[in-house]
Amino acid sequence: GNSVTQMEGPVTLSEEAFLTINCTYTATGYPSLFWYVQYPGEGLQLLLKATKADDKGSNKGFEATYRKETTSFHLEKGSVQVSDSAVYFCALSERDSGNTPLVFGKGTRLSVIA
Amino acid sequence: GAGVSQSPSNKVTEKGKDVELRCDPISGHTALYWYRQSLGQGLEFLIYFQGNSAPDKSGLPSDRFSAERTGGSVSTLTIQRTQQEDSAVYLCASSPQHAEGETQYFGPGTRLLVL
Numbered sequence: 169g170n171s172v173t174q175m176e177g178p179v180t181l182s183e184e185a186f187l188t189i190n191c192t193y194t195a196t197g198y199p200s201l202f203w204y205v206q207y208p209g210e211g212l213q214l215l216l217k218a219t220k221a222d223d224k225g226s227n228k229g230f231e232a233t234y235r236k237e238t239t240s241f242h243l244e245k246g247s248v249q250v251s252d253s254a255v256y257f258c259a260l261s262e263r264d265s266g267n268t269p270l271v272f273g274k275g276t277r278l279s280v281i282a
Numbered sequence: 283g284a285g286v287s288q289s290p291s292n293k294v295t296e297k298g299k300d301v302e303l304r305c306d307p308i309s310g311h312t313a314l315y316w317y318r319q320s321l322g323q324g325l326e327f328l329i330y331f332q333g334n335s336a337p338d339k340s341g342l343p344s345d346r347f348s349a350e351r352t353g354g355s356v357s358t359l360t361i362q363r364t365q366q367e368d369s370a371v372y373l374c375a376s377s378p379q380h381a382e383g384e385t386q387y388f389g390p391g392t393r394l395l396v397l
Contacts, residue, residue, distance in 0.1 A: 204388075212373065212388040257325065269315055269327035269341065270375075270386060 170195045174258045174273035181248055181280050189243040189276045191232075191258035199260040201225075201234055201241040202270065207254045215243075215256070248280045284308070286389035288374050294395045295364055303359045303392045307376030314357050315377075315386060316349060320370035328372075331357065364396045 174191040181187060193199065203215040203225070216225030221236035230245045241258060258273040287306045295301050307314050316328040327341040331351045342348075346364075351357040361368055371393050375386040 202385075211390040212375075214385050214387075217385065259325075269317075269330050269338070270325075271327070272325035274324040 170199065170260060170262060170271045172258050172260055172271055172273040174256075174276055176274070176276065177255075178277040178279060181278070183250055183280055183282050184247045185280075187243070187245040187248045187252075187278070189256055189258075189278070191241045191243065191273060193239050193241065193258075193260050195239075195260060195262060197262050198236075199262050201232070202259040202261070203230070203232055203241070203243050204257045204259060204272075205254045206257065206275075212257070248278070250280045250282050253278055253280045286374055286376055286387055288372075288389040288392050290392060291390065292393045292395075294397065296397050297366060298363055300360065300362045301364055301394065303361075303372050303394070305357045305359070305374030305376075305389060307355065307357070307374070308378075308387055309355075311376035311378050311387070312354070313377045313379070313384070313386075314351060315375045316357070316359050317373040317375065318370045319373055319391070323370075325373070328359070361394075364394075366396050369394055369396045 171194045200219040202217045204212045205215045206212050216227040218225040218234040221234050224233045232241050232243045255275045255277045257275045259270040261270050262268045289304045312333045314331045318326050329349045330338040346362045349359045371391040373391045374389045377384045377386045
């Protein structure tokens with residue numbers, strides 16, 4: 169079945185540091201890929217997505233590129249801020265099957281310190 | 283416009299009791315999902331509704347769990363004879379159409395604690 173594996177946290181960085189959160193997936197077809205973020209005390213919200221190979225999703229300074237050859241969708245940000253402290257979830261939904269439920273990774277908690 | 287809303291925000295119940303959790307999706311969204319977020323299991327899919335089609339129940343963990351969606355809008359997730367392992371945050375999401383890659387919009391969740 170489909171699955172998502174992301175690096176375990178917690179990740180602690182100083183403000184303005186470079187961030188990478190690794191995410192790899194296993195899928196039988198050609199999925200769409202997502203990063204969702206959960207800020208403290210808030211619900212899940214979409215951060216960015218990519219629907220086909222080589223697409224790059226970007227938002228709020230975060231980027232992730234859909235790499236079919238390595239089945240990866242790593243999240244990066246060049247300079248993190250304290251306000252980026254949150255839990256980040258990589259997820260996929262299966263193409264060719266209509267709208268399917270999301271399959272999530274286990275989440276990576278990021279703490280950014282001033 | 284209004285986002286996905288869920289009620290109650292918190293629910294404490296005793297083992298063996300039934301609970302009902304409610305989800306109001308974004309108006310006009312035809313797809314509705316229930317997920318469960320627990321410490322040991324991460325985020326798990328439970329059940330999915332698309333328009334008037336039969337729901338996809340493949341994620342329900344046992345027959346104590348059921349859900350309905352009335353009039354293609356509001357949904358209720360019911361857990362019968364609750365067990366302590368049912369303690370989790372139950373998340374509802376909706377999306378505007380039956381299309382792969384469509385963003386799902388999540389509600390704030392209902393935190394369920396079974397004593």
